Amino acid sequence: MPKKTSSPKRRSGCPLNASVEILGDRWSLLIIRDMMLRGFRSYKEFLESYERIATNILADRLRKLVAHGIITTERDPSDGRKLIYSLTTKGIDLAPVLTEMVLWAAGHEDTGNQTLVRLMQKDKEKFLAAVRQRWAEKSIRSTAN
Numbered sequence: 465m466p467k468k469t470s471s472p473k474r475r476s477g478c479p480l481n482a483s484v485e486i487l488g489d490r491w492s493l494l495i496i497r498d499m500m501l502r503g504f505r506s507y508k509e510f511l512e513s514y515e516r517i518a519t520n521i522l523a524d525r526l527r528k529l530v531a532h533g534i535i536t537t538e539r540d541p542s543d544g545r546k547l548i549y550s551l552t553t554k555g556i557d558l559a560p561v562l563t564e565m566v567l568w569a570a571g572h573e574d575t576g577n578q579t580l581v582r583l584m585q586k587d588k589e590k591f592l593a594a595v596r597q598r599w600a601e602k603s604i605r606s607t608a609n
Contacts, residue, residue, distance in 0.1 A: 486532045487558075491517055491525045493565075496534065496551070496558055500595050501580070505548050505602075506540070534558070551599050559595045563588060 475481055487493055498504040498513050510522055517525075526549065529535045534555040540546040563584055570581040584591050 486528075486534070489525070490515075491521055492529060492534075493562070495522075495525055495529065496555060497562060499535070499549065499551050499555070500559055500562065500599075503598070503602075505550065506546065507549075529555075550602060556596055556599050559592050563592060 475485070487496075494513065494515055494517070495504075495510060498510060502509075502513075504510055504513070507522065507526070510517065510526075511519065526535070530537060532554075533552055535549050536552055537547040537549055540548050566581065567584055567588075569575050570578070575581070
């Protein structure tokens with residue numbers, strides 16, 4: 465079992481409440497989605513996402529995701545003023561949760577990106593393994609630099 469991190473005071477000890485307090489806004493989930501599915505790693509990439517997040521909200525959500533251990537930062541080797549964001553193991557462990565949310569919405573709502581939905585439906589475990597592999601490779605590359 466992964467190491468549990470200490471967190472700020474919560475409204476209750478309910479595990480669902482803890483999840484909602486960390487991930488309960490759409491922007492945090494969409495940032496994680498963009499990292500997992502689109503490979504986004506820079507502030508600029510997040511700003512250019514479909515939903516057009518405001519800069520102040522993006523900066524706040526990135527800080528919160530770092531504080532909760534969902535993502536980490538490192539300096540961009542090509543421009544030390546910029547940060548590169550990476551999913552942690554804790555963040556990658558959200559892949560099955562986000563996958564189920566996508567499948568739930570696709571089953572009950574009129575949604576787009578049916579190619580992704582079909583890929584998830586066809587072989588969910590293969591899809592999740594590919595997400596984990598992609599981030600494991602990025603982690604290896606970033607530690608080698």
